[in-house]
Amino acid sequence: MENTAKDGKIEKGIHFIHQIIEDDLKNGKNEKRIHTRFPPEPNGYLHIGHAKSICLNFGTAEKYNGLCNLRFDDTNPVKEDVEYVDSIKEDIQWLGFSWDNREYYASDYFGKLYEYALILIKKGKAYVCDMTAEEMSNSRGTPTVPGKESHWRNRSVEENLDLFERMRMGEFKDGEKTLRAKIDMASPNMHMRDPVMYRIINARHHRTGDKWCIYPMYDYAHGQSDSVESITHSICTLEFEVHRPLYDWFIKEIGIYAPRQIEFARLNLNYTVMSKRKLLELVKEKYVNGWDDPRMPTICGLRRRGYTPESIRNFADIVGVAKRDNAIDVALLEHCLREDLNKKAIRVMGVLNPLKVVIDNYPEGKDELLDAINNPEDESAGKRKVPFSKVIYIEKDDFMENPPKKYFRLSPGNEVRLRYAYFIRCTQVVKDEKTDDIIEVHCTYDPASKGGNSPDGRKVQGTIHWVSAEYAVKAEVRLYDRLFIKENPDDSEEGKDFKDYLNPDSLRIITGYVEPFLKNTDRDMKYQFERIGYFCFDKDTSPEKLVFNRTVTLKDSWAKMAAK
């Protein structure tokens, strides 16, 4: 989608949120100011769904020359932690967005929120309630049955003021009293049935310490925080749609600047789960190795897997913004990834499942360095040397003793090209006498085809990758596959839950051979093992041991054909 907003052209096909924004801009609303915010609760790690929200909020601000704040929604001290604050900041920055110095916390506004509450109490719009959580729940009614009003609903303003002050001073125990908005216990919208504004929690807050023992609820804190920050468009996910009347109610009753809340459908990806609770369960019960396990849809997981920020941003762009529930095909995410990696990755050769090949007519003890192109998509990436010798490894899949038609790789009597090296022809197959397994293959090479072309102009159908047995480096290679075998793991059958659909083969660890170039190369760079896939160094790599993560495979049209 082209961004034409800046040159003032009317843009076609923009999503409904940008439509609203452009209308507001046209009508001169908010002095034509655009200000969004990304409001995570610091109680977990960010995932690809959050990435969409981040791209929407920061991206919208960028597009319309506005601002986007980072605001931690830290109103519940028992669930939140600084550990999460740091990871969230790191992830947003990695995606390439900046909140400059606008790093805010809902807890920054506790004082102001308290003042606002006083206003509401004085207006007779809020009261202190002595009900227990259970009583409250029982009196709330159901969506079809109206709730009952609390005994304490009609306390005097003075009494409410006094009680609320004493709540703040710590006179009461957790849960003993709450401050509630006085709205309508019969409202068809459950959120309007005298929602709790403040509850008593005697817990230390990660920022305000012991200053407060009453904490505002989300509904009471969020809109007012938006207002304080002069947010123009408060973008959130669909489940908050029914909260909007309450969002608007607080702001109107308090009498402060009114931002506009707009809801969109959260991102869902197939073959994975996205809920914080389920992700936490996978981590805690060790189905994965931590939040940054490369199989996780978390931003840190994707990062470790080898995803680039650009690919994720492009993905967020391309999936669109709408209000209907969606389940996006991971293939689209992977497409965005490959598209980006294809431009950036340094090509190297690595053999994951080695088969020994002896080139009988290649002189014993001889070796040579051959030229290889680092990235055919990017000439500036340059060239490198790859060592060649008499004994090499090729991929087991690249040899078949009895090949089907259209198999272009090595087979008895057939000639193929070793990438950047020579044409070789298979002359002999050596098998294990007992198991009948192929243990090595003998070939002859054509010295005139050095570099990969024969002067006589003859063609070969296949080009395969290889690695010199003498110079190759061993490496641990971690092959990842989708975490779940079911498209929608949330949709479980009777008596099962999402964990019953975990893919037992989501991680396979093997030892492969890679060209020596990788020993001393940039550890942060992305690589393509030619004909196999994209790989990156894992953080477990040490000077003694290289560890690679397979980010994503290359498209494999032969595999597709062979499967038929």
Next chain:
RNA sequence: UGACCUGUGGUGUAACUGGCAACACGUCUGACUCUGGAUCAGAAGAGUUCAGGUUCGACCCCUGACAGGUCAACCA
């Protein structure tokens, strides 16, 4: 059976606010190629949940069904 929201190819989004549905992914052909990658060319696939209505004309407006989602935490 309450309120609110949403229904367009397999998937996700469009359709200049009423002029007989477009793009991307995926799928399938074929070309090209020192990666069976990339690239290029092409094809199939929806008549817009359904039924009425308004209109010369409806994906778009109205009515009613049907289907899906969200909401009953002192969570966010």
